[in-house]
Amino acid sequence: EAQVTQNPRYLITVTGKKLTVTCSQNMNHEYMSWYRQDPGLGLRQIYYSMNVEVTDKGDVPEGYKVSRKEKRNFPLILESPSPNQTSLYFCASSFAGNNSPLHFGNGTRLTVT
Amino acid sequence: QKEVEQNSGPLSVPEGAIASLNCTYSDRGSQSFFWYRQYSGKSPELIMSIYSNGDKEDGRFTAQLNKASQYVSLLIRDSQPSDSATYLCAVKDYGNNRLAFGKGNQVVVIP
Numbered sequence: 001e002a003q004v005t006q007n008p009r010y011l012i013t014v015t016g017k018k019l020t021v022t023c024s025q026n027m028n029h030e031y032m033s034w035y036r037q038d039p040g041l042g043l044r045q046i047y048y049s050m051n052v053e054v055t056d057k058g059d060v061p062e063g064y065k066v067s068r069k070e071k072r073n074f075p076l077i078l079e080s081p082s083p084n085q086t087s088l089y090f091c092a093s094s095f096a097g098n099n100s101p102l103h104f105g106n107g108t109r110l111t112v113t
Numbered sequence: 114q115k116e117v118e119q120n121s122g123p124l125s126v127p128e129g130a131i132a133s134l135n136c137t138y139s140d141r142g143s144q145s146f147f148w149y150r151q152y153s154g155k156s157p158e159l160i161m162s163i164y165s166n167g168d169k170e171d172g173r174f175t176a177q178l179n180k181a182s183q184y185v186s187l188l189i190r191d192s193q194p195s196d197s198a199t200y201l202c203a204v205k206d207y208g209n210n211r212l213a214f215g216k217g218n219q220v221v222v223i224p
Binding site: 033041042043048050088096098100102103104105 | 144145147154155156157158159162164201203205207210211212213214215216217
């Protein structure tokens with residue numbers, strides 16, 4: 001089954017404790033992206049990657065890191081999480097063409113205390 | 114920063130009626146437009162895509178695009194309670210694949 005898989009689905013952590021949210025897709029998509037979704041603010045892009053070893057900042061990159069060592073994986077790293085990073089996170093992927101829609105993972109609900 | 118605007122506030126429609134959602138965007142160079150549906154706590158799922166001016170119909174859904182006026186709309190005909198969700202308008206930048214989202218419109222279909 002074609003899908004984007006995120007793990008974990010739920011995560012509660014404390015301020016300053018490094019964490020990684022994994023994302024993997026099995027559709028051979030070139031493009032991958034991370035979004036966070038907060039009430040009243042909608043979906044905001046954190047980082048995106050056009051292909052392996054090519055990453056770029058989105059609209060809200062502060063406090064996050066990403067890497068794209070393999071085409072299928074695009075982990076999101078929070079080196080020192082803070083409470084303002086409590087949010088619902090989505091990974092998404094697509095082919096590189098302009099008319100290609102994004103396919104979303106099931107989301108990761110992160111709480112930082 | 115490219116803007117995608119959707120009307121705020123929930124939209125309540127009786128079952129069987131037409132729900133109409135509108136979206137405007139700021140970047141005249143945008144080429145691709147998408148409507149996603151999102152149930153509470155779930156991930157967005159694609160329901161419509163449109164790339165050319167005019168109407169595109171898919172079942173009970175019709176997307177309308179007017180590039181000159183920079184708006185895209187979604188009509189849901191014969192609304193069902195299962196259509197109750199938040200609908201997200203998304204606009205893709207030409208060339209870099211980035212998808213910008215509006216904040217969404219909540220639709221409530223009243224049986």
